[in-house]
Amino acid sequence: MTPAVIGIDLGGTNCRAALVGTGGRIGEIRRRPTEMVRGYDAWLAELVAGLEELLRQGEGLGLKVAAVGMGAPGLISGDGTVVASPNLPHLDGRPLAVDLAARLKRPVTVANDANASAWGEALFGAGREFNSFLAVTLGTGVGGGLVLNRRLWLGADGAAGEVGHWTVVPGGRLCGCGNRGCLEQYASARALAVSARERIAAGEASALAAIPAAELTSRQVGEAARRGDALALGVLEEAGGYLGQVLGGVANLLNLDGAVIAGGAVESFDLMQPAILRALRQHAFPVSGRRMSVVPGRLGDEAGILGAAALAGLSEQF
Ligand SMILES: [Zn+2]
Structure with missing residues (x-):
C-alpha cells in the first residue's frame, strides 16, 4: 500500500x-x-x-x-x-x-x-528556492512562520515568527492581542478594508465611497486599485510600506534569503510590491535588504x- x-x-x-x-x-x-x-x-x-x-x-x-x-x-x-x-x-x-x-x-x-x-511553501512552493525565509500570511489576521536552514523555527513556546504583532504605529489601532499599532491592524486583508473606510470617512474621493461601508472588502480595494483608484492605491501602498518596514527589521535580525507573502491579500501583491521593497531597503542594513527577495506564495x-x-x-x- x-x-x-x-x-x-x-x-x-x-x-x-x-x-x-x-x-x-x-x-x-x-x-x-x-x-x-x-x-x-x-x-x-x-x-x-x-x-x-x-x-x-x-x-x-x-x-x-x-x-x-x-x-x-x-x-x-x-x-x-x-x-x-x-x-x-x-x-x-x-x-x-x-x-x-x-x-x-x-x-x-x-x-x-x-x-x-x-x-508547505518551504517544501512545495515559493520557499523551495530559499535556505531561510519568513512566510507572511495576509488573511483575516497576519500570520508568520519562520524557516531557518530548511527547518521550521517554532521558538520556546511555538510563538516564533508572529510578525503580525510587530508594532508599526506606536499608539495606533487597537489589536486583538492587547497592543496598539500591530502590523496586523494595517496589512491584513481585513485591515485594507478598514483603512479604505477611514479614508472615505475623512473625505478622500474614491469609487469605493459608493459601496456601503459595512460591505467593503479587501478584494474590492484591490480591484479599485487595479483600475487606478487613488484611495485604493494609497491603502495598498501604506500596507505594503508597513510590511516592508517589518521585513527590514527581520532582515536586520536574521539576514534571510527571502520572504514569501501569502494569504487572501496576495492577489494585490504586485500592487504592494514597490512599497514593500522601498520600505525594506529603507529600513534594512543594505546588504541584508538587498539579499532578501520578496515573492508571492505559490500554493494559495x-x-x-x-x-x-x-x-x-x-x-x-x-
Ligand atoms: Zn497585535
Whole structure:
C-alpha cells in the first residue's frame, strides 16, 4: 500500500482536508464550515466523521493513511494542545492532537496554521528556492512562520515568527492581542478594508465611497486599485510600506534569503510590491535588504494542507 497522510487546514470560517502522498496532494480538497456554536465536543464529533470518510476513501485508493496533520489558528504547544485561539475560543486549552488521535487511532500532529503554511511553501512552493525565509500570511489576521536552514523555527513556546504583532504605529489601532499599532491592524486583508473606510470617512474621493461601508472588502480595494483608484492605491501602498518596514527589521535580525507573502491579500501583491521593497531597503542594513527577495506564495489555499501533512510525518520522504 502507498503511504499517505491527511492534511487539514482549520480556519475560522472553513475547515479543509485532503489526502496527501509523497508527491503532494492526492484527490480533491474537502471543505466544511467551521461550526463551533454547539461547543467543542459536537464540533470534534463532526470533524471525526468527515475524516473517517476521507480515511475510507484513502483505503479505496489503496493508500495506507499513517497519520494526520492539522494547522490550526492560535498558539499551539508542542504536544498539539491549543493554548489560546483568539478566532476559535472553543479550542482554548483543548488537547486537540490527543483527542483526534484517540478517535482516529493514528498519530495526529497539530501545529499553528501560519507555521504549517510556511512549511508547505518551504517544501512545495515559493520557499523551495530559499535556505531561510519568513512566510507572511495576509488573511483575516497576519500570520508568520519562520524557516531557518530548511527547518521550521517554532521558538520556546511555538510563538516564533508572529510578525503580525510587530508594532508599526506606536499608539495606533487597537489589536486583538492587547497592543496598539500591530502590523496586523494595517496589512491584513481585513485591515485594507478598514483603512479604505477611514479614508472615505475623512473625505478622500474614491469609487469605493459608493459601496456601503459595512460591505467593503479587501478584494474590492484591490480591484479599485487595479483600475487606478487613488484611495485604493494609497491603502495598498501604506500596507505594503508597513510590511516592508517589518521585513527590514527581520532582515536586520536574521539576514534571510527571502520572504514569501501569502494569504487572501496576495492577489494585490504586485500592487504592494514597490512599497514593500522601498520600505525594506529603507529600513534594512543594505546588504541584508538587498539579499532578501520578496515573492508571492505559490500554493494559495493548499499551503496549509500540504504543510500540515508534511509536519505529520512524511517530510523526510518528500
Ligand atoms: Zn497585535
